[in-house]
Amino acid sequence: MTKLILKLRDRKGITMTEVIVAMAMVLIITGAAISLLISSLQFDEKYKSQIYAYTACESAVNCMRYTDSADDLNKYLPLLGFEKTEENTYVLSSNSQDVKVSIQGDTWQLMLGGEVIYETKK
Numbered sequence: 001m002t003k004l005i006l007k008l009r010d011r012k013g014i015t016m017t018e019v020i021v022a023m024a025m026v027l028i029i030t031g032a033a034i035s036l037l038i039s040s041l042q043f044d045e046k047y048k049s050q051i052y053a054y055t056a057c058e059s060a061v062n063c064m065r066y067t068d069s070a071d072d073l074n075k076y077l078p079l080l081g082f083e084k085t086e087e088n089t090y091v092l093s094s095n096s097q098d099v100k101v102s103i104q105g106d107t108w109q110l111m112l113g114g115e116v117i118y119e120t121k122k
Helices: 002-009 016-066 070-079
Strands: 083-086 089-093 098-104 107-112 115-121
Touching (some): 016 089, 016 098, 016 107, 070 083
Antiparallel strands (some): 083 089, 089 098, 098 107
16 A cells, blocks of 8 residues: 555656756757658759750751641641740740740740740741
């Protein structure tokens, strides 16, 4: 019986300070993990839109290389996702940069972000 009374009087256990320190450590680790996850998602979204723009450029260049007439190019660019904005000008918008194809007579230009990156004469 005395052992039971001694066990009941023994008040060893987890103190409030230990609980607060443990919770603070969990919050710090969780905050760091969430911050890393958010920055990773932002990085991924940024470069996904750039890769989309570069892929569209590559497709448009191949279309311009292997197409002989402006009429055929006018048919094929909408199939790649380009939208006609004005006469003989097509634009494909991404989050980072716009890809623009301009068909002016026998001169065809591909622009990325306002800079001509490919030009051909047919």
